[in-house]
Amino acid sequence: MSEQFYSDAKLYDRLFPGSEQPLSFYRAEADRQGGSVLELGSGTGRKLIPIASDGHPSTGLELSPEMLAEARRKADERGVVVEWLLGDMREFDLRRTFDLVFIAANSLLHLHEADDLVECFRSVRRHLAPGGRLVFDVFNPSVRMLAEADGVRRGRDTLSFVDPDRGVVQVDVEETYDAAAQVTRGTWFFSTDAEPDFVVAPLEMRSIFPQELPLLLSLGGLRVVERFGDWSRAPFTSDAALQLYVCAPD
Template sequence: MSEQFYSDARLYDRLFPGGAQAVDFYRAEADRQGGYVLELGCGTGHKLIPIASDGHPCMGLELSPDMLAEAERKAGERGVELAWVQGDMREFDLGRTFDLVIIAGNSLLHLHEADDLVSCFRAVRRHLAPGARLVFDVFNPSVRMLAQADGVRRRRDALSFVDPDRGVVHVDVAETYDAAAQVTRGRWYFSTESEADFAVAPLEIRSIFPQELPLLLSLGGLRVVECWGDWSRAPFTADAPLQLYVCESGQTEDRSSDWLKK
């Protein structure tokens, strides 16, 4: 499980401080769609707070209470008002519909079972207003990179960051790939020159291949409107870094995903 990875929200924000292109993309999608925005797996509000600051009414749903508390703190610091809800994206009932639902930053990949993904898509469909859309991003799996997940602990220099209290923090990662489950199981190690492994956290992330997503979405009662391969909205290709989907409600909710249940 990955809960421990998200238990220190400020450490998480320092580890992943960037994403300006992703923020701009989702802000543009909110402007294009208009209306009330819901983000599932909103984390610390990295995408949602800027969208709310543009004047869109917003709600964020997040499973981790630590991440949610940091999102509330950051929104208050910026003087931005929006609603925050602790909940599970696999099954939720917020009592209203939305004009845009987003699932950003690979948050969808914390759902490891196909049935959980379909359950999430069904819940999204029930919350879509007429004409509303779901927009989400997940990485495009690289078979070569997955094959290199051999369990060896390695330094990730690109992930090093500066902590105001600890100084430079180095990040090591050891990962293995479970091909049957399509899940990468890793342990992340955080160290400084004077304090080795001051934090160690597991992280398990599913890979969703491009051939799967249209089927899973269809089983959840959604249909694909657009699919892009990067933040510039370039067409999706086999070597694209991302899978960026825009979806809307299908005519009916397909119940045939019962076969996916274990």
């Protein structure tokens, strides 16, 4: 995992404030499954805290201590009970099962090796209750966008945000694509007019192509039940920006 990128949890939440559609989707999945919920890569609790507030017994597993601390703070502030655990989604043993396990917001793409992905799916399989489901989303790789990862630093105006202490923060990104590893290796630069590059953080994300995922899931003891191309549950197509999977034990 790109640890430095997640070391400032409040900065992360301002950079990625989230949107209603993914949250509504995962809340609906939790309601549809009923029972207990486990989120892997739970971050600052943006999705799990609302799910817990809906009445689902909820557990969050997160590798970053800083993100986990912020999730605890937000849950306590809102009076929502969530079990927060420090751990690695590749290999964990919580000694119980869950009705829903979900991995949101491309968190799965921090696992770069096929073996790591399979181990994650095997761990999920061991933690699914009878009738349980794994749900996750990852982006659908665009060959055009990957080709544009040419190592040139460029501004990302759509990611600019306001920090209450610093003012307007501009975000630049410099990326290259390692085709052999299927990993985009980037450096993110956060700047204000008064403080250029006050944070410079690496971020590496794997691309998982649509033909790969069913095989990786099968090796992990899971099968695809449904696959969507957006949050409205539209069918997956080649030009969809999103791969959204609902999986069950094989």
